Amino acid sequence: MSAMLxxxxxxxxxxxxxxxxxxxxxxxxxxxxxxxxxxxxxYGLAGESGSGKSTIARMIMGxxxxxxxxxxxxxxxxxxxxxxxxxxxxxxxxxxxxxxxLNPRRTVGQSxxxxxxxxxxxxxxxxxxxAELLEMVQLPADFAxxxxxxxxxxxxxxxxxxxxLAVAPQLLILDEPTxxxxxxxxxxxxDLLVDLGRQLGLTYLFISHDLSLMRNFADTVGVLYxxxxxxxxxxxSVFEAPQHDYTRLxxxxxPVISAEEEAMRPTIPLIDGEIPTAEQLIALRAAVSQRIxx
Amino acid sequence: MAQESHPKTVPTAPPRRLxxxxxxxxxxxxxxxxxxxxxxxxxxxxxxxLAPWITPYPEHVGAVVNFRARHLPPSAEYWFGTDNxxxxxxxxxxxxxxxxxxxxxxxLGIAIPVGTTLGLxxxxxxxxxxxxxxxxxxxxxxxxxxxxxxxxxxxxxxxLINSMLAIAALWWTWHTRLIYSIxxxxxxxxxxxxxxxxGASKFHILFREILPNCVSALAVKTSLDAGFVILVxxxxxxxxxxxxxxxxxxxxxxxxxxAFLPDYWWESVLPGFAILIVALGFNLLGDGLRDLFxxxxxx
Numbered sequence: 001m002s003a004m005l006x007x008x009x010x011x012x013x014x015x016x017x018x019x020x021x022x023x024x025x026x027x028x029x030x031x032x033x034x035x036x037x038x039x040x041x042x043y044g045l046a047g048e049s050g051s052g053k054s055t056i057a058r059m060i061m062g063x064x065x066x067x068x069x070x071x072x073x074x075x076x077x078x079x080x081x082x083x084x085x086x087x088x089x090x091x092x093x094x095x096x097x098x099x100x101x102l103n104p105r106r107t108v109g110q111s112x113x114x115x116x117x118x119x120x121x122x123x124x125x126x127x128x129x130x131a132e133l134l135e136m137v138q139l140p141a142d143f144a145x146x147x148x149x150x151x152x153x154x155x156x157x158x159x160x161x162x163x164x165l166a167v168a169p170q171l172l173i174l175d176e177p178t179x180x181x182x183x184x185x186x187x188x189x190x191d192l193l194v195d196l197g198r199q200l201g202l203t204y205l206f207i208s209h210d211l212s213l214m215r216n217f218a219d220t221v222g223v224l225y226x227x228x229x230x231x232x233x234x235x236x237s238v239f240e241a242p243q244h245d246y247t248r249l250x251x252x253x254x255p256v257i258s259a260e261e262e263a264m265r266p267t268i269p270l271i272d273g274e275i276p277t278a279e280q281l282i283a284l285r286a287a288v289s290q291r292i293x294x
Numbered sequence: 295m296a297q298e299s300h301p302k303t304v305p306t307a308p309p310r311r312l313x314x315x316x317x318x319x320x321x322x323x324x325x326x327x328x329x330x331x332x333x334x335x336x337x338x339x340x341x342x343x344l345a346p347w348i349t350p351y352p353e354h355v356g357a358v359v360n361f362r363a364r365h366l367p368p369s370a371e372y373w374f375g376t377d378n379x380x381x382x383x384x385x386x387x388x389x390x391x392x393x394x395x396x397x398x399x400x401x402l403g404i405a406i407p408v409g410t411t412l413g414l415x416x417x418x419x420x421x422x423x424x425x426x427x428x429x430x431x432x433x434x435x436x437x438x439x440x441x442x443x444x445x446x447x448x449x450x451x452x453x454l455i456n457s458m459l460a461i462a463a464l465w466w467t468w469h470t471r472l473i474y475s476i477x478x479x480x481x482x483x484x485x486x487x488x489x490x491x492x493g494a495s496k497f498h499i500l501f502r503e504i505l506p507n508c509v510s511a512l513a514v515k516t517s518l519d520a521g522f523v524i525l526v527x528x529x530x531x532x533x534x535x536x537x538x539x540x541x542x543x544x545x546x547x548x549x550x551x552x553a554f555l556p557d558y559w560w561e562s563v564l565p566g567f568a569i570l571i572v573a574l575g576f577n578l579l580g581d582g583l584r585d586l587f588x589x590x591x592x593x
């Protein structure tokens with residue numbers, strides 16, 4: 001098995017400025033994160049909002065510049081190459097909210113045609129390819145003429161998936177692909193992603209705060225807390241024997257229904273309150289890193 | 295016994311989707327200001343286009359003199375009365391609309407493409423592009439169009455073309471600022487980022503992804519603007535900087551008629567009223583469109 005994507009020591013700092021615009025410190029949104037994804041596997045990146053999950057996705061897509069570290073695709077560093085067309089042919093992303101990732105003024109067909117045109121599919125073949133892609137995500141071909149507001153959330157997300165698949169990428173980043181959908185729709189979209197992954201031999205980076213989804217979907221899990229990966233390993237082992245307090249906290253927060261699952265619920269004192277703000281974070285930094293070392 | 299044929303459950307036809315255009319028309323037609331505004335605008339445009347066929351004395355457009363009929367008050371024969379050389383004011387008002395509307399068309403025809411493109415560039419690229427474009431806009435915004443037109447007329451010559459160009463040279467600023475502020479908001483939207491990661495060109499992102507989302511704001515702005523441009527144009531010709539006599543122009547008519555106030559009030563008041571109505575029509579239409587599209591960006 002070869003690594004499709006390797007992330008090495010990836011770091012992103014956001015400067016914090018005081019009222020006069022003077023820099024007073026940095027928020028370490030992503031702090032020395034390393035992981036790798038095997039070809040054809042699903043890597044799950046778990047963590048609550050503010051933990052830096054989306055920043056990692058944005059850096060891999062070239063929408064944000066890393067402060068430090070390296071991103072390697074098939075063994076080649078792609079820093080400075082992210083965002084180019086050649087890169088976009090290999091790596092694509094499905095955004096969190098299909099309501100805002102599809103242009104409200106463009107039909108589904110027009111939206112799917114964007115990557116086709118950009119990557120050199122001749123105009124005459126667009127219609128056929130759009131129909132094929134819609135079929136791939138189990139939507140009828142006549143949806144091509146509809147506008148996003150005429151579709152349900154699940155249908156919109158299917159369109160977004162079809163659009164990302166238009167360039168036949170090898171790696172697909174799923175940034176909370178189902179968090180904007182209701183639970184019943186969620187399951188169907190996840191099934192579709194599993195099927196597509198198998199059919200097309202896709203590699204996934206699956207980003208979510210939803211651990212129950214992750215458990216069913218990911219082969220390997222990394223748990224992200226305040227910008228650092230605090231625990232990583234095969235999904236089953238992380239879920240059965242969480243090593244880090246934060247992982248246990250996350251697992252304990254998963255709503256469970258069956259008695260069997262209830263029995264597995266770890267009993268640890270829960271941390272109260274909200275995730276800290278950027279300013280508090282800096283102050284908390286030292287304390288947190290000590291805890292991580294333990 | 296005859297076998298009773300069970301009617302199969304009628305497959306429910308898929309709910310017919312109302313087309314966007316129809317929905318919009320329905321909402322538009324329920325909005326009285328918009329409908330009145332649209333009616334005035336359409337009437338004014340039709341009247342201007344059909345002027346030679348619908349006016350009673352089309353020959354009065356030129357240098358016709360009929361001293362026996364001078365200074366006649368409004369009557370069945372001369373609806374708006376006659377002017378100091380005996381020409382029908384109604385005829386000249388309808389022909390005068392042509393100049394006003396032409397002015398609005400030319401000024402906005404230049405200002406909208408220029409202003410929109412600059413606004414898109416400044417809003418999307420940011421950085422020094424934004425600084426250069428927006429500071430230029432601020433400078434241009436500081437000059438009143440009327441003053442600019444006066445200056446241009448003083449340097450070149452007082453005629454319609456120069457005045458139009460002078461106004462157009464400043465009018466784009468409003469569109470730049472409007473489109474700039476919308477583009478700034480849209481730039482960070484996921485659909486723009488999605489287009490970027492999908493390899494779309496900058497041209498595509500600006501004109502195919504962002505611009506379509508500005509169209510409703512532009513429509514509102516354009517309609518409101520048309521009213522303002524007509525007012526500015528009328529002020530210019532009132533000052534003698536518009537089209538030169540004997541071609542009829544509403545502002546010029548107000549100016550020349552004002553010499554005979556208050557005795558022959560119709561000579562300046564009725565052309566003035568025509569300016570007011572047309573400007574009002576465009577404004578009502580713009581307000582109506584704003585309600586229809588729910589656009590907040592345009593003041």
